[in-house]
Amino acid sequence: MVRASAKHASATARLLLICIALLGIALLADFFWASSPHFSSWAPHEDKRQPTLLFPDPRIPTQGKTQSHKNETLSGRILSATFADLPAPKLKWEKMAPAPVPRLDGAAIQIKDLLYVFAGYGTIDLVHSHVDIYNFTDNTWRGRFEMPKEMAHSHLGMVTDGRYIYVVTGQYGPQCRGPTAHTFVLDTKTKKWSDLPPLPIPRYAPATQLWRGRLHVMGGSKENRHTPAIEHWSLAVKDGKALDKEWRNEIPIPRGGPHRACVVVDDRLYAIGGQEGDFMAKPGSPIFKCSRRNEIVYSDVYMLDDEMKWKVLPPMPKPDSHIEFAWVIVNNSIVLVGGTTEKHPVTKKMVLVGEIFQFNLNKLEWSVIGKLPFRVKTTLVGFWDGWLYFTSGQRDKGPDNPSPKKVIGEGETR
Known part of the structure; x- marks a missing residue:
């Protein structure tokens, strides 16, 4: 009788242990299931x-x-929606007279109702070395003249005082050739060119502006086309002439790199967006064939004022680059058109921007105020008589594919 009770107790204990073990296995399986990618x-x-x-x-x-x-x-x-289009009002665009030639990485300066459009790639193996002029009033391209033979063909730094256009450094030739330190000034009334002191070191696509009587050049890419530069130089200029014999060192920009917008409003200098890194020439290539490299596109916004210290302002709604000539000032706001954002994380292809961004300088706030008819980078922008214009650049492959395809010369207005 005692042995039977012990045997029964032993069986009960074994059953209890089995139940506990099964429960533990179930809990462990549940844990692994919850931790699996399918569950997460x-x-x-x-x-x-x-x-x-x-x-x-x-x-x-x-x-x-x-x-x-x-x-x-x-x-x-x-x-992430960073790689998709941001919500924005749809705008009605009107097609204008097409540019005489397609342009990528060209430059543009507006003086009153004229848009001066410089240089740029026609194709990766063809660069332009002339200036076309668009008249906003009558919607015509009615002027063309040649650039100096020594002037860069893309990735230029450029700014105007309302008559003289200052042209600084940039890439000389097609593909991914080297930069030149040559600097020029154009008198838009006489169409005559003059030399200015060369930049201390050549750069690609530096941020360039006139501020407090000095021509400021900052950032860009170094001589290998990829390494970000943070140097900042200035040169005193007046009426198309240099008042200094040499460039002066200024406070370096906090973050280097090319393809950013640089704007002066109310005696404040703004540097907006841009990127670190760019295509480089393939080692040993006799034609300096472009070779892909990693790029980091950013949304940073910096400002210089009376204190001569860079201040950090609210970032853009999304990272944006290739916008150096894609901006205008309207009602104390900076309006930016198109560009490029971070590369697609799956395809690793460049993603173009199709939004129009506005930075309200009174509130220091960003907003998305509209969509372009297509996504486009290195577009050239003007504003006249209440209308926003853009021309040239490289557009997307279609509504559902934001990677770049066709270099364009079309003009649009809204």
Whole structure:
């Protein structure tokens, strides 16, 4: 009787141990299931250490076939809206007279109702060395003249005082050739060119502005076309002439790199957007064939004022580069048109920007005020008689593919 009771107790204990073991196995399996990528991609996600797990943006349709690039998914997860278009009002655009030639990485300066359009790539193997003039009043391209033979053909720094156009450094030749330190000034009344002291070191696409009687040049890319430069130089100028024999060192810009907008409003100098890194010449290539390199596009905004210290202002709505001649000043606001943002994380291709951004200088606030008829980079922008114009650049492959394709010469206005 005692042995039977002990045997029964032993069986009960074994059964209890088995139940505990099965429960433990179930809990462990549940833990691994919850930790699996399948579970994490669907479960509510609060862990900010896993930025690849992103919820569908309600502004992006998720039904039906996934669209290429714009709303592309990675293992069922919707990509960040940084790589998609931001919500913005649709604007009605009117096509204007096309530019005489297509241009990429060209430059433009507006003086009253005339837009002076300089240089740029026609194709990767062809660069322009002339200036075209567009008249906003009668919608015609009615002037053309040659640039000096020594002047750069792309990635120029450029600014005007209302008559004289100062042209600084840039890339000389097609593909990814080297930069030149040559600096020139154009008298737009006589169409005559003059030399200015060369930049201390050549640069690609530096931020350039006239401020307090001095020509300021800052940032850009170094001689290898990829390494960001932070140097800042200035030269006293007046009426198209240099008052200094040499460039003066100024406070370096906090973050180097090319393709940013540089604007002066109310005696304050603003540097907006841009990138670190760029294409480089392929080592040993006799034609300096462009070779892809990593780029970081940023949304940083900096300002210089009376204190002569760079101040950090609110960032752009999204990272944006290739905007050095894509801005105008309207009603104490800086309006920026198109550009490029961060590369697509799946395809690694460049993503063009199709939004128009506005920076209100009274409130120091950014907003998205409209959409372009297509995404486009290195566009050349003007504003006249209440109308916003843009021309040239490189547009997207289509509404659902923001990577670059065609170099254009079309003009649009809104």
